[in-house]
Amino acid sequence: MLTANRNAQRADYPPRLKAMLNMQMVQQCWQQLKSWPLINPLQTPIWDMPNTATALGVGALWIKDESKRSSLDSFKALGAPNALVNLIKKHHPELHSERILQGEYCDLLASFSVITATDGNHGRALAAAAQSAGCPCTIVLHAHVSQEREDAIAKYGANIVRVSGNYDDSVREAKQLANMNGWTVVSDTSYDGYQTIPLDVMQGYAVIAMEAMVQCPAPPTHVILQGGVGALAAGVASYYWEHHGAHRPTMIVAEPTQADCLFQSAIAGQPMAATGSVDSFMAGLACGETSPIAWAFMAESIDYFALIEDSDAEQAVRQLAQGSHGDMPIVAGESGVAGLALLNRCAMLGNLGDMGIDDQSRVLIINTEGATAKGIFEGVTGTTVAEILHNQAQGAL
Ligand SMILES: Cc1ncc(COP(=O)(O)O)c(C=O)c1O
Incomplete structure (x- = not known):
């Protein structure tokens, strides 16, 4: 149609x-x-x-x-990693953007926790970028994400949380966990009052x-x-x-x-x-x-x-x-x-x-x-x- x-x-x-x-x-x-x-x-x-x-x-x-x-086998390698670098730079303007994903500031970023919901590729890209930068990372998956995709994300050291329902349910859960724990959501989708990071993701694409x-x-x-x-x-x-x-x-x-x-x-x-x-x-x-x-x-x-x-x-x-x-x-x-x-x-x-x-x-x-x-x-x-x-x-x- x-x-x-x-x-x-x-x-x-x-x-x-x-x-x-x-x-x-x-x-x-x-x-x-x-x-x-x-x-x-x-x-x-x-x-x-x-x-x-x-x-x-x-x-x-x-x-x-x-x-x-x-x-990572997908275009998503351009989105979340760019957003993560921009986010870190906002909190630490003194750092060199090009060195963040080279892991030069791992010690400094050891408590800079990020989280996202994903149907696979975005979360995999964030998990990989977070691991490279030295940031703790949590990825929320919904019921339809295959075990194979979960394994591909877990490989990058992310903590995995499963929710029932679909992608939109996982987006809500990620938001809630972030609020409770003081983590930052690095999402590819925007919502009321949240658009800087999704814009950075689009910029990468x-x-x-x-x-x-x-x-x-x-x-x-x-x-x-x-x-x-x-x-x-x-x-x-x-x-x-x-x-x-x-x-x-x-x-x-x-x-x-x-x-x-x-x-x-x-x-x-x-x-x-x-x-x-x-x-x-x-x-x-x-x-x-x-x-x-x-x-x-x-x-x-x-x-x-x-x-x-x-x-x-x-x-x-x-x-x-x-x-x-x-x-x-x-x-x-x-x-x-x-x-x-x-x-x-x-x-x-x-x-x-x-x-x-x-x-x-x-x-x-x-x-x-x-x-x-x-x-x-x-x-x-x-x-x-x-x-x-x-x-x-x-x-x-
Ligand atoms: C392989 C692939 N292509 C296209 C898209 C669609 O991108 P968007 O959600 O930005 O429209 C996705 C999103 O996850 C994806 O994984």
Whole structure:
């Protein structure tokens, strides 16, 4: 299902948004992140997918591959770590930003406790960054987060708390624990009176756009972003908007039918909750509530909101793993494939044209995660991550 955002604008990036998030801040953010031993100091690759583009009937298809961002296997390595560094700097302005994640101030930060709720990737990134900086970290998980994802977080020394319910219940629990213990919440989603940290998270995600801007052989006409609470879409869209102004690409957000909070927000013209069960194969996108600060950026910059099914995502995971139509094989997890899942669905239904996509379009999608739940990934693809990476290396020769 697809809805056009009636409030989308073709105008310059507004000063009120620029004051909160701008390209210069994104540049600075990368400066302080790139010396983190866990992050890839190079740009993540953009794969050209010419055969898949032809099969879909689009001019060009590019996939920016965030599975290569760090050993954490997802774009989230850009968000929570940036927010943590900024938070620490606020309390200790005398510290060097670039050295915080190198662990130079572990003794000083031994009682600087942080906490977050997560459906997996954000918590894993915070746990890893906190461990690097020397901060105690607690991660709150809801009932649908797999044991495999919990183990991947616990590996970074975080204290794990489980709650029943869904992502939004875990957000509330994290807030309560923080209040009781005097810890700081490092959340990717905002709420009343809490937006500085989610903004810092969005700032980190915008690094993806900063890199893609120079990597794509021509500016994309369309960018498809997957939506959970909306921080990724807001961060990336803001960068394109500021850079291209009224000539920005058409921006599209895809999310699971069961977790349609952004789709509902577009219809209502304000941040809304999801109408579905908020449980999805696309675990990272299974969010029931829109982040209000993310919505402030998306309200006018996202042109279309679309819903996809779990079966679309499952098929796209297999398709990329096999090497889609003979293109480069890619390790793309359940939430990473949302852009391709949407393109496939629309091509099948014959409604790509409803978003202005045709054989002249240059479409950029983002693989936001690799095999962050390896068991699920290998079960779905029937192959191993090592095998796909081997095939990828052969293809790159
Ligand atoms: C792999 C992956 N992609 C996309 C998203 C969506 O990001 P956001 O919640 O900022 O919309 C998430 C969120 O957890 C994720 O884990």
